[in-house]
Amino acid sequence: MxxxxxxxxxxxxxxxxxxxxxxxxxxxxxxxxxxxxxxxxxxxxxxxxxxxxxxxxxxxxxxxxxxxxxxxxxxxxxxxxxxxxxxxxxxxxxxxxxxxxxxxxxxxxxxxxxxxxxxxxxxxxxxxxxxxxxxxDRIFSHLSMSAEERYQHFFENNKELFHQVPLQYIASMLGMTPETFSRIRKKQLS
Amino acid sequence: MxxxxxxxxxxxxxxxxxxxxxxxxxxxxxxxxxxxxxxxxxxxxxxxxxxxxxxxxxxxxxxxxxxxxxxxxxxxxxxxxxxxxxxxxxxxxxxxxxxxxxxxxxxxxxxxxxxxxxxxxxxxxxxxxxxxxxxxDRIFSHLSMSAEERYQHFFENNKELFHQVPLQYIASMLGMTPETFSRIRKKQLS
DNA sequence: TAGTTCTCTTGACAAAAATCAAGAATTCAG
DNA sequence: CTGAATTCTTGATTTTTGTCAAGAGAACTA
The missing domain is CATH 2.60.120.10 (Jelly Rolls)
Structure with a gap:
């Protein structure tokens, strides 16, 4: 094994x-x-x-x-x-x-x-x-970053995850609502 | 000793x-x-x-x-x-x-x-x-609580600290600005 | 395939929190 | 005690984020 x-x-x-x-x-x-x-x-x-x-x-x-x-x-x-x-x-x-x-x-x-x-x-x-x-590290990200920064930081390190799980779960994990997540995501894609 | x-x-x-x-x-x-x-x-x-x-x-x-x-x-x-x-x-x-x-x-x-x-x-x-x-627990508080709730929760458990250190430090620790902290505090006192 | 459910997006609006600026209040050093 | 520095508060304003509601899109089921 x-x-x-x-x-x-x-x-x-x-x-x-x-x-x-x-x-x-x-x-x-x-x-x-x-x-x-x-x-x-x-x-x-x-x-x-x-x-x-x-x-x-x-x-x-x-x-x-x-x-x-x-x-x-x-x-x-x-x-x-x-x-x-x-x-x-x-x-x-x-x-x-x-x-x-x-x-x-x-x-x-x-x-x-x-x-x-x-x-x-x-x-x-x-x-x-x-x-x-x-x-x-995660605490630090909540003390020092905005929702958008937390999104970016997490996205950089976990790109694969974004097309594997419902995004609402990632949103929750990053401490934001699905709507906020969706808007940030839109901004990032364009 | x-x-x-x-x-x-x-x-x-x-x-x-x-x-x-x-x-x-x-x-x-x-x-x-x-x-x-x-x-x-x-x-x-x-x-x-x-x-x-x-x-x-x-x-x-x-x-x-x-x-x-x-x-x-x-x-x-x-x-x-x-x-x-x-x-x-x-x-x-x-x-x-x-x-x-x-x-x-x-x-x-x-x-x-x-x-x-x-x-x-x-x-x-x-x-x-x-x-x-x-x-x-701290992560959870950032995922599920507002600044005001984090303030209350922390205050309940650490009353003494509030008259021992500059409040701006507590604010930072809870992930908010000194101004927000001050306003929440005012609300709580009244 | 059609219908159902779940997920995501979008808009309008409200609430929360940050920022900027000024001025009190407090603390500290000499 | 007094002036300087630091800390705290307050108001006005902006930005960020949340809420509610509706609809589009995707995934799943029968």
Whole structure:
């Protein structure tokens, strides 16, 4: 299962061959159909996954309005980190936007990694730290950029996404309405 | 040094007495005067600290405009996490808003903790995960709340801060101009 | 293919927030 | 205490963004 090993390596920086092999045996390939839920708000998230293909949306229903937190794709992982790590009810709902292939590890096996893989907790820490820094960037974009600038910045780095998912989700993720998004988009195209 | 041990315990959940003692010996008490810099953008941040008293502002100069990322006070820690963990040039400038007392550990000693304190890397991971979740909440507030709602929400939880620091910094931190902040504030007071 | 649903766009308008400018109020240094 | 600097407020105005409503377009279903 060479492919999964590559994911693990790029996520956690593990180059050790036997550790890689041990790890990849603990992940199970899973398929989701478009529309399937990976997780629903209020449930306990006892798994995390690498995305092999497809797109998943992380959102929450906020007084009848859906707030999209992120759209995750190949090269990202997926889980509700708070729920997964601290055993709290999940804040987020996660749903497949397309057919999806993921590699999933359950919490029980995940915890075993600490016993099996040398330096696992260090690698895990670095991984979560990267997630933290990623969010720090997003906060900064809300403190210092207009809707239009956030659009441009995101578009530069995620062009593919714009013809793969309903644009209203991207709008929400960037903190603007679909109408504003549409108008900015029009301006950018011309 | 009972006080520092309490910080460590509440941050990292360490109840082990000898570990606590070992750790607290690695932190040094440091004093900063109002206006002193703890860290400047572009430098390498090779330390982290717990705040014993006083207030520090984390900000960055963005094209001549200062963007305040956060104001840290007693009960928070202070560092540039990205720089501290990944040895990259610091994005943030950190400056004392008042006279400040902190407990500081340098990177060299910090790394020794892993060898000395049992389960240290697990605790560290949990600590950083909490920081992540904290930022997730902030993102959510920008995706789902108006400036006024962000003001209220922040005010409810940080009343003390409002008469301790220049309000323009809080405004920036909440992603609005000082003028907007002032108008919202007026509305709230009446 | 036709009908239904979902998504996107557009316009008119309203509300929120930014900008600019001036002047109070407060803080700070000497 | 006094003058200077900083911070805060206020008003007038502009820009940005949101809301509501209607319709166009695309995707999906039977």
């Amino acid at each position: 060479k492919e999964l090993e590559q994911y693990i390596e790029s996520y956690f920086g593990i180059a050790h061959l036997d550790a890689l092999q041990t790890m990849s045996q603990m992940f199970k390939p899973v398929k989701l159909s478009k529309g399937d839920f990976y997780l629903q708000t209020g449930n306990y998230c006892d798994k995390m996954s690498f995305i092999r293909s497809g797109l998943l949306r992380i959102f929450v229903n906020n007084d009848g309005k859906e707030v999209t937190q992120w759209i995750s794709s190949k090269g990202y992982f997926i889980t509700d980190l708070a729920s997964f790590i601290f055993d709290t009810p999940a804040r987020w709902t996660i749903q497949a936007l397309t057919d999806v292939e993921i590699f999933t590890i359950n919490k029980q096996n995940y915890q075993k990694l600490g016993e099996i893989v040398p330096q696992w907790h260090v690698l895990e820490k670095l991984f979560i730290a990267k997630c933290f820094i990623f969010l720090e | 009972k006080e520092l041990e309490q910080y460590i315990e509440s941050y990292f959940g360490i109840a082990h007495l000898d570990a606590l003692q070992t750790m607290s010996q690695m932190f040094k008490p440091v004093k900063l005067s109002k206006g002193d810099f703890y860290l400047q953008t572009g430098n390498y941040c090779d330390k982290m600290s717990f705040i014993r008293s006083g207030l520090l502002r984390i900000f960055v100069n963005n094209d001549g405009k200062e963007v305040t990322q956060w104001i840290s006070s007693k009960g928070y820690f202070i560092t540039d996490l990205a720089s501290f963990i990944f040895d990259t040039p610091a994005r943030w400038t950190i400056q004392a808003l008042t006279d400040v007392e902190i407990f500081t550990i340098n990177k060299q000693n910090y790394q020794k903790l892993g060898e000395i304190v049992p389960q240290w890397h697990v605790l560290e991971k949990l600590f950083i995960a909490k920081c992540f979740i904290f930022l997730e």
